Amino acid sequence: MNTTENNVLKETEAILKEKFEQNDDFKTELFLLYNVYAPKYLRFVKDEMGQKRLQDMFFEAIKGQIFHGYYLIRELLADENTHISNEFLGQPIGYLTNEVPLLLGQALGDNSRELIKTEVGHKFLMWLITNYEGTFDLAKQVLWDLTCLGARQALLDEKESKNIGSNIEKVEGLLSVLNDLEFLTPQLYLSAAVVTDSVEMWEINYWNSYRNHHKAGDVSVIKVENQDETGYLVAINLHVSIFKEERESIVTHLVGKLVERNNINPSALSISVGIVEEYSAFVINQNHDTGVNTYGSN
Numbered sequence: 001m002n003t004t005e006n007n008v009l010k011e012t013e014a015i016l017k018e019k020f021e022q023n024d025d026f027k028t029e030l031f032l033l034y035n036v037y038a039p040k041y042l043r044f045v046k047d048e049m050g051q052k053r054l055q056d057m058f059f060e061a062i063k064g065q066i067f068h069g070y071y072l073i074r075e076l077l078a079d080e081n082t083h084i085s086n087e088f089l090g091q092p093i094g095y096l097t098n099e100v101p102l103l104l105g106q107a108l109g110d111n112s113r114e115l116i117k118t119e120v121g122h123k124f125l126m127w128l129i130t131n132y133e134g135t136f137d138l139a140k141q142v143l144w145d146l147t148c149l150g151a152r153q154a155l156l157d158e159k160e161s162k163n164i165g166s167n168i169e170k171v172e173g174l175l176s177v178l179n180d181l182e183f184l185t186p187q188l189y190l191s192a193a194v195v196t197d198s199v200e201m202w203e204i205n206y207w208n209s210y211r212n213h214h215k216a217g218d219v220s221v222i223k224v225e226n227q228d229e230t231g232y233l234v235a236i237n238l239h240v241s242i243f244k245e246e247r248e249s250i251v252t253h254l255v256g257k258l259v260e261r262n263n264i265n266p267s268a269l270s271i272s273v274g275i276v277e278e279y280s281a282f283v284i285n286q287n288h289d290t291g292v293n294t295y296g297s298n
Contacts, residue, residue, distance in 0.1 A: 008078050012071040015157070020063070026153075033062055033149070036185055037142050039245060044132040057124045064120035065143055069104070069150025072116075076107055077158060089159040090167035094181030094189060096159075100152045101144075101209040116147040145186060145209050174200050174221050175258055183207070184250050188216055188242070198223040204238070204250075215279045216242060219254060229268060234258065237274040247275070 019026040038058060045054050076082045084103075091099070108116070117125070121143050128135045171178040173192060181189040187207050194201035204217035217238040224231040236254060238247045251273055259266055 004078055005075065008074045009071060012067065012074050016067055016070060030059075030062060030066070033146070033186065034059055036246075037062075037145075040138060040142070040243060041128070041132075041135065043243075044135050044138075045128075050131065053127070057120075057127060060120045061118075061124040061143070062146055064118040065116070065146035066150035066153065068116060068118045068121075069147035069152075070154040071150075072104060072107070072147070073151045073154035073158075076103075077154075082107070084155075084158075086162065086164055087167065089155060089162065089164050092166050092168060092170075092177075092180035093156070094177075094183060096155060097152055097183060098181055098189065098208050100155065101148045101207065104148060104151055116144060121146075141210070145207070148207075148209050149186060172261075174223070174262055175202060175219065175254065176261075184253060185246065188250070190219070190254075193218075198225075215239070217250075217276070221258065231268050231270065232258070232264065234269055234271045235274070236271070237276050239276050239279070 038054065041054055041058070042051065045051055077084060088099070089096070104116075125136075125139045125143065128139050168179055170180065173195060176182045176190055176192070178192045178195060181191050183189045184204065187209070188204055189207060190202050190204055192200065193203050200219075200221045202219040202221075203215060204219065206212075206214060206216050217236070219237075220233075220235040222233040224233060234255065236251055238250060242250070255266075255269065255271060258264065258269070
């Protein structure tokens with residue numbers, strides 16, 4: 001390790017030590033990450049002893065991968081041959097978050113997902129795949145996600161240290177901000193697709209940390225003006241690849257946001273929820289040939 005790398009390592013240790021010990025919001029975020037990701041493993045780890053070990057090992061893996069992702073960005077920022085522009089940092093946070101896996105992937109090259117494993121992350125991975133069949137892909141994806149989230153935190157800290165605000169003004173919609181991405185979970189984000197005075201159509205997609213970051217759902221909100229009151233027709237469709245408990249949490253969150261943002265009486269809502277096995281796009285090319293592209297299937 002050269003002098004620059006050593007300085008970056010010490011800097012990262014100091015920053016994150018302070019966050020771990022003194023920043024309640026940061027500590028809360030770590031526990032939220034545990035609560036989001038741990039249930040995915042509990043589909044496989046069903047024995048009591050295994051669940052106890054999962055709790056201890058996974059939380060340490062979270063901290064280790066967050067640290068490593070943070071360090072990798074600090075290393076990039078210290079590299080005179082790498083330039084992360086103020087314009088990049090000035091993106092709305094949702095768009096910035098979605099760019100992080102691409103930034104890390106470009107910096108680390110083709111073996112990025114192998115290079116990000118920490119000692120505690122590797123130990124957790126080996127314990128999991130040795131004892132619980134079918135967990136390899138899930139564990140690899142989660143370790144990559146956590147590294148990207150650590151990198152995201154480093155970018156947000158750099159953005160704050162430079163006092164860089166967002167380079168666009170927010171445009172508010174019924175459900176969320178129209179000109180940004182809203183992450184509903186660390187892996188799923190909401191983006192506006194179609195907006196009129198009375199209709200909003202939104203898509204839910206997987207984060208760019210997924211190699212196959214396909215469509216994961218859609219939401220439609222139709223505002224219906226009646227003589228006596230305003231009603232809202234809400235249709236939420238979620239892909240079957242999203243775990244049942246996560247689907248329920250997303251629906252509750254979306255409905256709650258709509259009610260709170262617009263001061264709506266819940267009785268004015270008519271809500272339907274669907275589970276989608278696959279999404280298909282109907283394509284017509286310039287020669288008027290047609291075809292169907294299917295994506296998002298298991």
